[in-house]
Amino acid sequence: MSTDWLSYLPLMLRAAGTTLWLSWLAMLLGVVGGVALALMRTSRWRGLRIAALIYTEFFRSIPILIVMFFSYFGVPLFLGRDLSPFAAATLALALHASASMSEVVRAGIESVGRGQWEAAQAFGLRYWLTMRLIILPQAARVIVPPSVGVFITVLKESTLASIIGYIELTKTGLLIRESTDGGFVPLLALAVMYFAINYSISLGGRFLEHRFHAGRPAPGLA
Amino acid sequence: MDYTFTLRTIYPYLGELREAAALTLALSVLAIVISLAIGTGIAVLRRSPSRPLRLLAGAYVEVMRNTPLLVILYIVYFAGPSIGLRLSSFQAALIGLSLNSAGYMAEILRAGLAAVPAGQFEAARSLGLSGVQMFRLVVFPQVFRTIYAPLGNQFITVILASSLASAVAVDEVASWMETVGSTSFRFFETFLVAACVYLVLCQAVNLVRIGIGRALFRSEAMGR
Numbered sequence: 001m002s003t004d005w006l007s008y009l010p011l012m013l014r015a016a017g018t019t020l021w022l023s024w025l026a027m028l029l030g031v032v033g034g035v036a037l038a039l040m041r042t043s044r045w046r047g048l049r050i051a052a053l054i055y056t057e058f059f060r061s062i063p064i065l066i067v068m069f070f071s072y073f074g075v076p077l078f079l080g081r082d083l084s085p086f087a088a089a090t091l092a093l094a095l096h097a098s099a100s101m102s103e104v105v106r107a108g109i110e111s112v113g114r115g116q117w118e119a120a121q122a123f124g125l126r127y128w129l130t131m132r133l134i135i136l137p138q139a140a141r142v143i144v145p146p147s148v149g150v151f152i153t154v155l156k157e158s159t160l161a162s163i164i165g166y167i168e169l170t171k172t173g174l175l176i177r178e179s180t181d182g183g184f185v186p187l188l189a190l191a192v193m194y195f196a197i198n199y200s201i202s203l204g205g206r207f208l209e210h211r212f213h214a215g216r217p218a219p220g221l222a
Numbered sequence: 223m224d225y226t227f228t229l230r231t232i233y234p235y236l237g238e239l240r241e242a243a244a245l246t247l248a249l250s251v252l253a254i255v256i257s258l259a260i261g262t263g264i265a266v267l268r269r270s271p272s273r274p275l276r277l278l279a280g281a282y283v284e285v286m287r288n289t290p291l292l293v294i295l296y297i298v299y300f301a302g303p304s305i306g307l308r309l310s311s312f313q314a315a316l317i318g319l320s321l322n323s324a325g326y327m328a329e330i331l332r333a334g335l336a337a338v339p340a341g342q343f344e345a346a347r348s349l350g351l352s353g354v355q356m357f358r359l360v361v362f363p364q365v366f367r368t369i370y371a372p373l374g375n376q377f378i379t380v381i382l383a384s385s386l387a388s389a390v391a392v393d394e395v396a397s398w399m400e401t402v403g404s405t406s407f408r409f410f411e412t413f414l415v416a417a418c419v420y421l422v423l424c425q426a427v428n429l430v431r432i433g434i435g436r437a438l439f440r441s442e443a444m445g446r
Contacts, residue, residue, distance in 0.1 A: 062382070066417060159290040187296050191289050
């Protein structure tokens with residue numbers, strides 16, 4: 001009856017690393033996609049604006065779980081080759097995260113005053129240079145704090161990768177539970193580990209928010 | 223790619239879809255109502271004069287916001303029997319979903335209550351309003367206005383989150399998609415149909431929220 005739970009700790013810690021890696025990768029892709037979508041949303045061309053809006057609204061209105069199923073079972077039918085659970089999970093999480101990130105980035109871009117655009121134009125800067133040198137650095141202070149929230153959401157959503165058979169933290173906990181007496185110690189351990197990870201990240205986020213709103217100049221402009 | 227998209231292949235499963243959609247709806251509505259009740263309690267506790275109670279309520283919110291729903295669902299589902307609670311899949315999912323959502327509801331309500339200036343409470347008291355009157359006539363209308371939009375978002379979050387109930391064997395829409403997809407191999411069609419169900423539910427909530435919001439808040443000065 002007495003299982004040596006501590007002997008499973010290294011396994012769980014390694015699995016936590018897997019979860020972090022999966023979430024981080026998905027977040028990275030989500031940021032890239034989110035910036036692209038936000039640029040489309042704030043674009044001059046109506047077609048681009050509408051396309052980005054439809055993408056964002058679509059992914060914000062369907063559960064990540066069915067995106068996950070679709071990317072694991074459906075996308076291979078389209079590609080003609082199987083996706084690994086890791087690739088499918090990353091894809092699903094990134095598709096979802098980019099929709100959330102696009103809202104965050106758009107809010108950031110819109111928070112930069114009209115005058116900045118006009119001044120950049122007066123200096124003769126083109127769109128891309130204005131974006132890169134003037135707008136995005138200032139938008140960053142508005143973008144970074146909520147991005148931490150998006151990352152925590154991605155981390156929590158990454159648990160769903162266990163459902164398509166990717167062995168990350170949740171799946172590891174479930175497997176340990178099955179191979180032991182089926183008690184809920186492994187599940188409790190899961191909850192504690194996720195909480196520890198997410199809570200540390202959210203504390204880090206609060207610290208960032210503090211720094212960014214302390215009236216300092218935006219990064220890159222100092 | 224020799225895959226022909228045809229919705230006809232999933233006609234036979236549409237009866238099950240109706241039941242699945244009804245389950246999704248029932249689960250979401252119940253979870254919203256219950257979590258709103260629990261969340262209100264917790265938001266009130268966070269303003270309690272007793273420090274331990276405040277800390278406890280704050281801890282609840284942090285735990286729920288930082289623990290994945292799937293893990294909470296597994297704990298409720300699997301731990302129930304080991305403490306002598308026999309829960310059906312639906313009950314377990316409802317409890318897990320409500321406990322989780324309550325953390326977010328509490329946070330929304332806390333922000334709503336915090337947005338009411340202290341002077342409003344003092345003015346109400348100096349007018350001689352009773353506790354109930356103060357809440358009904360002064361506090362609630364102001365809180366309601368602040369929480370209105372985030373509450374609508376939380377409703378949508380709960381609908382989307384209810385899809386995780388499929389992991390504890392509730393036959394709702396996500397579970398329908400998984401089962402029908404893997405028996406018929408029509409993943410595109412099932413995905414599209416399941417996505418549409420959620421899309422319609424979420425956008426309906428959204429439109430109702432916007433419509434009621436316009437009707438309610440139009441008459442008042444918006445430049446508060």
